[in-house]
Amino acid sequence: MRILITGAAGFLGSHLCDRFLAEGHTVIGLDNFITGNPENIAHLTGHERFSFVRHNISNYTYIAGELHGILHFASPASPIDYLEHPIATLKVGSLGTHNALGLAKAKGARFFLASTSEVYGDPLVHPQTESYWGNVNPIGPRGVYDEAKRFAEAMTMAYHRAHGVDTRIIRIFNTYGPRMRPNDGRVVSNFIVQALKGEPLTMYGDGRQTRSFCFVEDEVDGIYRLFMHGDSQPTNIGNPNEFTVRQLAEIVIELTGSASKIESRPLPEDDPKVRKPDITRARTMLGWEPKVELREGVRRTIEYFRTVL
Numbered sequence: 001m002r003i004l005i006t007g008a009a010g011f012l013g014s015h016l017c018d019r020f021l022a023e024g025h026t027v028i029g030l031d032n033f034i035t036g037n038p039e040n041i042a043h044l045t046g047h048e049r050f051s052f053v054r055h056n057i058s059n060y061t062y063i064a065g066e067l068h069g070i071l072h073f074a075s076p077a078s079p080i081d082y083l084e085h086p087i088a089t090l091k092v093g094s095l096g097t098h099n100a101l102g103l104a105k106a107k108g109a110r111f112f113l114a115s116t117s118e119v120y121g122d123p124l125v126h127p128q129t130e131s132y133w134g135n136v137n138p139i140g141p142r143g144v145y146d147e148a149k150r151f152a153e154a155m156t157m158a159y160h161r162a163h164g165v166d167t168r169i170i171r172i173f174n175t176y177g178p179r180m181r182p183n184d185g186r187v188v189s190n191f192i193v194q195a196l197k198g199e200p201l202t203m204y205g206d207g208r209q210t211r212s213f214c215f216v217e218d219e220v221d222g223i224y225r226l227f228m229h230g231d232s233q234p235t236n237i238g239n240p241n242e243f244t245v246r247q248l249a250e251i252v253i254e255l256t257g258s259a260s261k262i263e264s265r266p267l268p269e270d271d272p273k274v275r276k277p278d279i280t281r282a283r284t285m286l287g288w289e290p291k292v293e294l295r296e297g298v299r300r301t302i303e304y305f306r307t308v309l
């Protein structure tokens, strides 16, 4: 297949380029480097089935030739990124999704939307099933991301229903691993970088809030299977093993052998108190199951950060 991946230089986008190329497909990567990093795709320079376009998908986009799939992964995705780029975040979720869907319709390509567990907001249903509609503050600091992704889901379903576009919606839960930016601001990268530098680990609030962390290799495998064998209904892809933020800090200190201490910092506004995917749908429809335990994944991520720091 000839595949377009938006956000190709990002953390997930770059791993997806690798996976689609490894499966024998031709990949066109698109990124404007607002949060993506050219280093993430530098190793693909000169690959005979890879090409790259520097472009903002929120503007009109033309790609010559046939396309069989479009994976729309472009977006600031870390809370500090979307606080810094609130309007670009709203635009890429809305205008960017519209442009990518229009291109999919014109080319007769399958469209795959990277949505998020953030559509559930600060959830009142736990674990989160796809049938839950969420508890989102539209005007809070996270609203720019949450509402853009909710709009993107609505737009994707509208193109599916009105134009018959073959679509997929994945709801991605916290994912970590090599190629996260050291200053990305997310909890796994922050804690590992702080531990390796011997700085205090910045635990927000009392650290009793929970997240369920999926190693990038598992997430990418879920994405690939959903793209190939899924249907148009939203699908959670994440690791259901739930940890408190304090537990994560303790694991990072143990595995890095760091002398760093844990220090409390104010809890950001609207920080979800719990998060854990119900993955029954992915299990039954795709036969997908995460395989990498948190300790193993954190170990591999520590190795990566040792090489980039």
Ligand code: UDP
Residues within 6 Å of the ligand: 078, 079, 174, 185, 186, 187, 188, 190, 191, 202, 203, 204, 205, 209, 211, 245, 267, 268, 271, 272
């Ligand atoms: N967090 C933390 N210290 C940090 C960064 C994040 O305690 O240095 C917490 C944050 O408050 C949240 C959780 O870790 O409860 C996950 O945050 P992240 O930014 O990774 O992603 P989120 O799941 O909130 O989108």
